[in-house]
Amino acid sequence: MALLLVTLVWGATFPVLKIATAQLSGVEVSALRFMLAAVCMAPFALRLPRHTWRDGGLLGALVLVSYVAQAFGLEYISSNRSAFLTSLNVLMVPLLGMAFGARPTLVMLLAAALACAGIGLMSWDGGANLLADAATVFGALAYALYVIVLSQRAARHQPRQLAAAQIVWMAGLACVWMLLDAWGTDKLQTLPSRLNAEILWGLAYLGVVATAGMLFLQAWAQRAVAADKAALIYAMEPVFAALFAWMWLAEALTLRAALGGAMVVCAVVLSEWRPAPAEVAVQS
Structure with missing residues (x-):
């Protein structure tokens, strides 16, 4: 249920990102949201054990690579195609x-x-675009590895400490990426003028709720949930995204899309199915 809530919150970020990216680039949105999340988690990052920084750095780098690769691919392919290719991480997790x-x-x-x-x-x-498709699939692979590594290492750490380490690493790496992206341009100078109240509230939701809150909840929940099952629960994200897009952005949901959403729900239910134990006859 906790991971389903995480996925619900992630799905709700779709209209927020849609509004924010009208004024900001993907790397700017990522850097700003991670900086806000890092501020929220700073009290938990003051005295972290060395092994938590090490695992948090690995996990944070995997997540950031996934975001970067997906953002690059979105420059050349549609968001629908990107969503399908990214969803391949669901299948990659049990295979990896x-x-x-x-x-x-x-x-x-x-x-x-x-x-x-x-x-x-x-x-x-x-x-299709060969380079963009390959980058997006690579991003899906990075996220599949993240889910596997998180399931393996989450039990070694306090959830809030591991989430704090990840977020601090992600904020630092994302800021470096934003600086490199802005090199030789006026993007940093014009950034304040491109922020309005609606975007600031959206960034607060993305940073505080969707990043800081959900990474903590994800780190806590995956201490007890296998990686392959977690990946299937995360497959609900586009279903929730389509629902919120219909509610907030008035985007229509076609019959084919509704059928696809039903298939995802059935897959999550199927992942929870266990055959009943066979009864053993006892002779008197």
Whole structure:
């Protein structure tokens, strides 16, 4: 339920990002939201153990690589195509888990395939670009690795400390990325003039709720949830995103998209299914 709430909040970021990116670039939105999140988590980052900084740095770098690769791909392909390619991380998690010694069940693999097919129905619209497609798939791979590593290492740390370490690393790396992106331009000088009240409230939601709050909740919940099941729950994100886009942005949901959303929901339910234990006859 905690991870489902995380996914719900992530889905609600869709209209917020839509408004913010009308004035800010993707890297500016990322850097600003992570800086706000880092301020919120600063009290928990003051005396972190060295191993928490190490694991937090690895996890934060994986998440940031995923964001960077996805943002690059979005410069050349549609958001629908990007969403479909990004959703491949749902299938990558159980497959990559085999390399780490896990043995995914047939039911879990079927559920992952059903989730990907459902997101495909919701998102597919053509418009390929080899380089952008490859970058987006690489971003999906980075996030799949993040989910696996988080499930392996979350139990070693206090959730708030691990979330704080990740966010501080992400904020620092994102700021460096923003500075490099603005090199030789006037982007930093014009940044204050491009911020209005609506965007500032959106950034506050993205930084405080969707980043700081949800990374903490994610780190806590994945102490007890396997990586492959967590990835399937995260597959609900485009379903929630479509719902909020319909509610707030009046974007229509086609019959094909609704069918895809239903398939994702069925995949999540299927991932929770366990065969009943066989009854053992006892002879008297």
